[in-house]
Amino acid sequence: MSGLQTEGRGISGTLLEVTDLRTHFPTERGVVRAVDGVSFTLERGKTLGVVGESGSGKTVLSRSIMGLLSPRTTILTGSVKFAGEELLGRSAKQMRNVWGSEMAMIFQDPMTSLNPLMKIGKQITEPLKIHLDMPADEAKATAVRLMRDVRIPEPEKRLEQYPYELSGGMRQRVMIAIALACGPTMLFADEPTTALDVTVQAQILELIGEQQRDRNMSVILVTHDLGVVAGHTDEIAVMYGGRLVEKAPTTELFANMKMPYTEALLQSIPRLDQASHTRLTTIPGRPPDLVNPPKGCRFAPRCAYARDRCLEEEPTLTPAEGPGHVFACFYPVGSDEYHERKAELAQRSQTSGVAAGTGSEGGL
Numbered sequence: 001m002s003g004l005q006t007e008g009r010g011i012s013g014t015l016l017e018v019t020d021l022r023t024h025f026p027t028e029r030g031v032v033r034a035v036d037g038v039s040f041t042l043e044r045g046k047t048l049g050v051v052g053e054s055g056s057g058k059t060v061l062s063r064s065i066m067g068l069l070s071p072r073t074t075i076l077t078g079s080v081k082f083a084g085e086e087l088l089g090r091s092a093k094q095m096r097n098v099w100g101s102e103m104a105m106i107f108q109d110p111m112t113s114l115n116p117l118m119k120i121g122k123q124i125t126e127p128l129k130i131h132l133d134m135p136a137d138e139a140k141a142t143a144v145r146l147m148r149d150v151r152i153p154e155p156e157k158r159l160e161q162y163p164y165e166l167s168g169g170m171r172q173r174v175m176i177a178i179a180l181a182c183g184p185t186m187l188f189a190d191e192p193t194t195a196l197d198v199t200v201q202a203q204i205l206e207l208i209g210e211q212q213r214d215r216n217m218s219v220i221l222v223t224h225d226l227g228v229v230a231g232h233t234d235e236i237a238v239m240y241g242g243r244l245v246e247k248a249p250t251t252e253l254f255a256n257m258k259m260p261y262t263e264a265l266l267q268s269i270p271r272l273d274q275a276s277h278t279r280l281t282t283i284p285g286r287p288p289d290l291v292n293p294p295k296g297c298r299f300a301p302r303c304a305y306a307r308d309r310c311l312e313e314e315p316t317l318t319p320a321e322g323p324g325h326v327f328a329c330f331y332p333v334g335s336d337e338y339h340e341r342k343a344e345l346a347q348r349s350q351t352s353g354v355a356a357g358t359g360s361e362g363g364l
Helices: 058-066 118-131 136-149 166-182 198-215 226-230 250-256 262-269 308-312 336-362
Strands: 014-026 031-043 047-052 077-082 103-106 187-190 218-223 236-241 243-249
Touching: 014 058, 031 077, 031 218, 031 236, 031 243, 047 058, 047 226, 058 077, 058 103, 058 187, 058 218, 103 166, 118 136, 118 166, 136 166, 166 198, 187 198, 187 336, 198 218, 218 226, 226 250, 226 262, 236 250, 236 262, 243 250, 243 262
Parallel strands: 047 218, 047 236, 103 187, 187 218
Antiparallel strands: 014 031, 014 077, 236 243
């Protein structure tokens, strides 16, 4: 099967359309529902941030869309249309015409994703030779240009080095160069700033943004950190327990978030205006068991605002007032029920604090 037709990359319009995507893994314990009915669209040249805790299904979602999961160990259903063509059901041989030249991924850990026994130059030129049938000299020249594009100093020297000879930031830049080598229309960035210091994180995110603008790529940025996607995405999709629980334009989400889980993720980010050594806010409990997910809302066992209905009924995505904003919650942030429950919790906390203080004084 030939590659996809994506001429006219400057034209706006829907590039990716995912409908009721389900990725299940049969195991001895039962079926793991890693992605369980996710739907969304992505426009050409836009960036979608996919956010959630570890185990929420973010990475599996990306790999399912790209067709990187083995059909022997995976049950995939739903629809993934890229540039109007269905990808789900294609074999690995058929997808080779798509990988690299149309879709590419920056993997989470460059130290384990790069081949430690192969020089950097060969790892960048290999896809150029395979996908674009580029001669060796031209592929090397292109590799040097790509390394300059991603701001790697002394690119000719770096081509002859091995991954272990580079810093973490440099290895991540090499991964970006490899992903961009064949000029893809869509780029998946799976936790591209993991294990990097804050300064390098900012540089990597800005670099991806620059390359996106220069090439008019669509980008799906996968991360657990709402702070990372705040200034680098057009839309944000929040995942929990394998499902989409909130999706909105980035500015709308931060101004008017509805899902208590989204609020909890935001509150768990360290703040610069807090005093040094301030205790970090955490989300109590643990993510749901995707073999036996809880009845009702999957976040309910950990949600401070959950009520009986949340434990019995499963909320569906509901439109909010803002354009393009949907959420799955019976008692969303800002609702009367939300404020009532928040007042109850505050009163309970105050009462507990007074009782604890009284007990301490009585013991003196």
